[in-house]
Amino acid sequence: MENSEIAKILWEVSELLEFKSENPFKIRAYQKAARNIEGLPLSLEESYKSGGIKALKEIPGIGEAIAEHIEEIIKTGDFKKRKELLKEFPKSFLEMIEVQGIGPKTAMLLLKKRGIDSIEKLEKAIKSGALKGLVGFGEKKEQNILQGITHKKKTIGRHLLSEAHEYADLIINQMGKIKEIDQLLAAGSLRRQQETIGDIDILATSKNPEAVMHAFVKLPQVKRILAQGPTKSSVILKNEMQADIRVVDPKCFGAAAHYFTGNKLHNIKIREMAVKLGLKISEYGVFKNDKQIAGKTEEEVFESVGLSYIPPELREGSDEFEAAKKGNLPQLINYPDIRGDLHIHSTYSDGANTISEIAEFAIKMEYEYIAITDHTQSTRVARGQTAREIIKELEHIDELNSSYKNFKILKGAEVDILPDGTLDYKDELLKELDVVVAAVHSRFKMKKDDMTKRICTAMKNKYVNIISHPTGRIIRRRPPYELDMEEILKTASDTGTYLELNSQPDRLDLSDVNCRRAKEMGILIAINTDAHTKETLYFMQFGVSTARRGWLEAKNVINTNPIAKLMKLLYAKR
Ligand SMILES: [Zn+2]
Ligand SMILES: [Zn+2]
Structure with a gap:
C-alpha cells in the first residue's frame, strides 16, 4: 500500500468528521497526519513491517492514536471508522459537498427535504425546477451551483501532480532496471507538470518489447490489466490511475516523446506549421514525401519547423511558438536556483x-x-501564537543563528489577515520580524469586493512582505475565494508586496496562469512550501514546476537571491 492511499483514507475521514461537526482539533489531527504522510520519502508500509507501530510513531506528526489507525489501514486495507461514517453519508453525498456553493448545511437540507444525495440528482433537480420553494434557493444560487457542478466534473478522475509523480517515479525506477530497455520517459501531462494528471504515459525503446510488456503488467503498483499487447499495454494502478506503456522505434523516439507529451493544441499547431513547409509531423517522425527526415530526438522535431527547443512545461499551444521563433523563450527557473524557503511551520505552532x-x-x-513562519493567535486550530508567545520563538531563533555559519534562520510569522484587512499582530511586533507572510485563514466566503479589499488593505501595510496562498484554492476540494485578481495584482505591484507560489501539491497557489500575469506586471514571486514537516520541504519541486509553467525565470523569484540581496528585498517596503 502506497503512502498516498493511506493519506487519502485519512483525508476522507477528516472530511466526514467535518461534516459531522466534530471537534476541530480532532479533524485537524487527521488532516495533519494525512498531509505529513503525503510528503514522506519513505514507505509507511515498509517502516511498519520492519519496526511495527513504534516505527510509525517516530514519524513526526503521528501520535499514538493515528499510528494505530495506520496499522489498521495497512493490515486490513481499510479503516473501520471510515466505513462506519460512510454508512451515514454515502460517497456520492460527499462529492456533492465538493461542489462550490454547497456547504454541509445546504447538503443536509437537500438530503432531508428533497432526498438529493448525489451530484447527478442535484443537477437534475435544478434543471427540472424541483428546488423551487426551498428555503435559501433562488435562480442566482441555482446558476452558481450549476457552474460549480461543471467545475467539479472536470476534476473527477484526475490526480494531484505529487501523486502522479509518486507512482511514475516508482514505475520508471523499476522499469529502468530492466536491461532490455534502452530509453524510458514519462510523457503526457505529467511531463508538462500540469497541476492535475489523468493518466501516466510511458514511452520506451527496446529490442525486446515483449519482455518490457511482461515486466510492466507485473509491477507491484498494478491493480488490474486492461490490455497487454506486443508493443503497448494499459493497466489500472492501485490508486485507480491508468498507466500506459508503448515501445517505439528508436528512430522515432523524439517524435513519439513530442507527440505523447502534447498538449493537443500544441500538437495541432506544430503539425499545421509543418504542412506549410511541405512536411508531415506525426508520432512516427517528421516526413518529407513519405521519407522520414527527422524524429530521433525532440530537438530535431522542433528544428524541422525552424523552432528552438520548447520545454514541455510551455507546450500549451498558446504563444510558445512565437517566442521560440523570435528566440524569446524564457530561461525557466530550475530547482537548484532556489536558495531557501520563506514559509515553514515549526512546533511553535502546528x-x-x-x-x-x-x-x-x-x-x-x-x-x-x-524563514520560520508560525501561525498567529486567530488561527487557533493551528495552535497560533499570541504576541507574547512568539517572543520566545524569536529569542530561540537568535540563539540558534549564533551557531550556524553560512546559514540563516529568518524570523517570521504567517500572520492572519482579519476580515477587515487588519493584521493579527500589531505593527510594533511585525517590525521585529524579517519576513511577514500574511494570509487569509477564515471567512472564505466573503463577497468579492470585500475579500479583494481585505487582501489589498493588508498589502498596504508596510511590514507585509508576502501574501501567502493568495487565492485560497485547494485543488479538487475548495475553489478560490471570490477575488478581483487584477486588483490584487495591481495592488501588489503598487505596494511592492510579493506574492507566494505555495508549493503544497493541493494548493499550487498562485496558479501557473496567475504567475505569468504577475511576471508581466513586474511582481516578484516567493516560491514557498508552507511545510509542516521537514520532509515536505521537498514540495519545493512542485512549486518550481508550476513556476516553469508560468514562464518564471530565476530573476522573477525572490528566494533565488543570496541572503544579502534577499534581506534588501524584504526590507524594501519599510
Ligand atoms: Zn496558511
Ligand atoms: Zn502556512
Whole structure:
C-alpha cells in the first residue's frame, strides 16, 4: 500500500468528521497526519513491517492514536471508522459537498427535504425546477451551483501532480532496471507538470518489447490489466490511475516523446506549421514525401519547423511558438536556483519538527536560509501564537543563528489577515520580524469586493512582505475565494508586496496562469512550501514546476537571491 492511499483514507475521514461537526482539533489531527504522510520519502508500509507501530510513531506528526489507525489501514486495507461514517453519508453525498456553493448545511437540507444525495440528482433537480420553494434557493444560487457542478466534473478522475509523480517515479525506477530497455520517459501531462494528471504515459525503446510488456503488467503498483499487447499495454494502478506503456522505434523516439507529451493544441499547431513547409509531423517522425527526415530526438522535431527547443512545461499551444521563433523563450527557473524557503511551520505552532530539525534538514538541501513562519493567535486550530508567545520563538531563533555559519534562520510569522484587512499582530511586533507572510485563514466566503479589499488593505501595510496562498484554492476540494485578481495584482505591484507560489501539491497557489500575469506586471514571486514537516520541504519541486509553467525565470523569484540581496528585498517596503 502506497503512502498516498493511506493519506487519502485519512483525508476522507477528516472530511466526514467535518461534516459531522466534530471537534476541530480532532479533524485537524487527521488532516495533519494525512498531509505529513503525503510528503514522506519513505514507505509507511515498509517502516511498519520492519519496526511495527513504534516505527510509525517516530514519524513526526503521528501520535499514538493515528499510528494505530495506520496499522489498521495497512493490515486490513481499510479503516473501520471510515466505513462506519460512510454508512451515514454515502460517497456520492460527499462529492456533492465538493461542489462550490454547497456547504454541509445546504447538503443536509437537500438530503432531508428533497432526498438529493448525489451530484447527478442535484443537477437534475435544478434543471427540472424541483428546488423551487426551498428555503435559501433562488435562480442566482441555482446558476452558481450549476457552474460549480461543471467545475467539479472536470476534476473527477484526475490526480494531484505529487501523486502522479509518486507512482511514475516508482514505475520508471523499476522499469529502468530492466536491461532490455534502452530509453524510458514519462510523457503526457505529467511531463508538462500540469497541476492535475489523468493518466501516466510511458514511452520506451527496446529490442525486446515483449519482455518490457511482461515486466510492466507485473509491477507491484498494478491493480488490474486492461490490455497487454506486443508493443503497448494499459493497466489500472492501485490508486485507480491508468498507466500506459508503448515501445517505439528508436528512430522515432523524439517524435513519439513530442507527440505523447502534447498538449493537443500544441500538437495541432506544430503539425499545421509543418504542412506549410511541405512536411508531415506525426508520432512516427517528421516526413518529407513519405521519407522520414527527422524524429530521433525532440530537438530535431522542433528544428524541422525552424523552432528552438520548447520545454514541455510551455507546450500549451498558446504563444510558445512565437517566442521560440523570435528566440524569446524564457530561461525557466530550475530547482537548484532556489536558495531557501520563506514559509515553514515549526512546533511553535502546528508543525511537526523543531526549528533546529528543520534547519539541519534545510542545510542538507544546500539551502542558505529559511524563514520560520508560525501561525498567529486567530488561527487557533493551528495552535497560533499570541504576541507574547512568539517572543520566545524569536529569542530561540537568535540563539540558534549564533551557531550556524553560512546559514540563516529568518524570523517570521504567517500572520492572519482579519476580515477587515487588519493584521493579527500589531505593527510594533511585525517590525521585529524579517519576513511577514500574511494570509487569509477564515471567512472564505466573503463577497468579492470585500475579500479583494481585505487582501489589498493588508498589502498596504508596510511590514507585509508576502501574501501567502493568495487565492485560497485547494485543488479538487475548495475553489478560490471570490477575488478581483487584477486588483490584487495591481495592488501588489503598487505596494511592492510579493506574492507566494505555495508549493503544497493541493494548493499550487498562485496558479501557473496567475504567475505569468504577475511576471508581466513586474511582481516578484516567493516560491514557498508552507511545510509542516521537514520532509515536505521537498514540495519545493512542485512549486518550481508550476513556476516553469508560468514562464518564471530565476530573476522573477525572490528566494533565488543570496541572503544579502534577499534581506534588501524584504526590507524594501519599510
Ligand atoms: Zn496558511
Ligand atoms: Zn502556512
